Amino acid sequence: MQDHRRRFLDLALRADALRFGEFTLKSGRSSPYFFNAGRFDSGASLAGLASCYADAIDSARADGSLGEFDGLFGPAYKGIPLATALACEYSRRGHDLPVTFNRKEAKAHGEGGSLIGAPLEGRRVLIVDDVITAGTAIREALQIIGDAGGIVSGIVIALDRQEAVDPSISRRSAAQTVATEHALPVVAVASLDDLLTMAAGSAALVDQHARLLAYREAYGSR
Numbered sequence: 001m002q003d004h005r006r007r008f009l010d011l012a013l014r015a016d017a018l019r020f021g022e023f024t025l026k027s028g029r030s031s032p033y034f035f036n037a038g039r040f041d042s043g044a045s046l047a048g049l050a051s052c053y054a055d056a057i058d059s060a061r062a063d064g065s066l067g068e069f070d071g072l073f074g075p076a077y078k079g080i081p082l083a084t085a086l087a088c089e090y091s092r093r094g095h096d097l098p099v100t101f102n103r104k105e106a107k108a109h110g111e112g113g114s115l116i117g118a119p120l121e122g123r124r125v126l127i128v129d130d131v132i133t134a135g136t137a138i139r140e141a142l143q144i145i146g147d148a149g150g151i152v153s154g155i156v157i158a159l160d161r162q163e164a165v166d167p168s169i170s171r172r173s174a175a176q177t178v179a180t181e182h183a184l185p186v187v188a189v190a191s192l193d194d195l196l197t198m199a200a201g202s203a204a205l206v207d208q209h210a211r212l213l214a215y216r217e218a219y220g221s222r
């Protein structure tokens with residue numbers, strides 16, 4: 001497993017951002033695990049997470065699967081601190097990147113509108129979000145960026161849950177579907193497969209392994 005994948009999963013487990021139990025997802029599906037990026041709630045933990053994103057992006061740039069971009073877009077809400085932390089990480093690495101994010105509800109006073117940060121018009125942006133399940137949040141972000149005249153170069157997420165939206169119709173994951181429909185690269189720092197690999201080799205996660213496997217059997221991509 002690539003170093004940034006393992007590092008990210010270790011950080012997420014230590015921050016309690018990856019939890020096991022019973023959770024209802026945005027799609028309504030019930031899941032035995034949940035990634036809560038909100039638990040990366042300090043400067044140091046966000047910096048550690050941002051370095052995993054940057055390593056995943058740099059690796060995709062190096063192998064040619066991700067093209068050039070000159071800005072970052074973080075969808076509200078959890079994408080906002082993630083894109084911001086990643087911009088700080090890239091600045092530390094010598095690349096100053098503009099960052100933009102949206103409000104879920106448009107502001108009617110002051111500067112108004114629903115976009116904050118660098119203008120998107122004509123800019124090639126990378127969408128930075130926490131997790132993809134059904135792809136609803138990413139589709140919304142694509143629409144917002146397109147409406148503002150931006151050009152999406154790709155999508156980076158911390159965790160690809162590798163789930164089919166409706167397994168009775170297709171076993172393609174939401175990430176694969178978005179990638180094909182929009183001809184865009186989707187880069188994941190880690191995936192459910194990586195979590196399963198880690199769980200299989202960890203005494204602390206051994207109880208979760210069977211439940212995760214059963215969940216992937218029911219809803220996972222193939």
Ligand SMILES: O=P(O)(O)OC[C@H]1O[C@H](OP(=O)(O)OP(=O)(O)O)[C@H](O)[C@@H]1O
Pocket residue numbers: 026027076077078079129130131132133134135136137138174
């Ligand atoms: O692929 P999907 O099925 O869309 O699910 C994943 C999305 O769900 C969550 O967003 P949510 O809108 O719940 O919001 P938050 O960032 O405001 O917590 C999560 O942060 C992802 O963006």
Ligand SMILES: O=C(O)c1cc(=O)[nH]c(=O)[nH]1
Pocket residue numbers: 024025026027033034035036037130131132133134
């Ligand atoms: O599908 C979701 O809503 C979802 C899954 C997950 O693991 N984390 C999250 O924030 N949302």
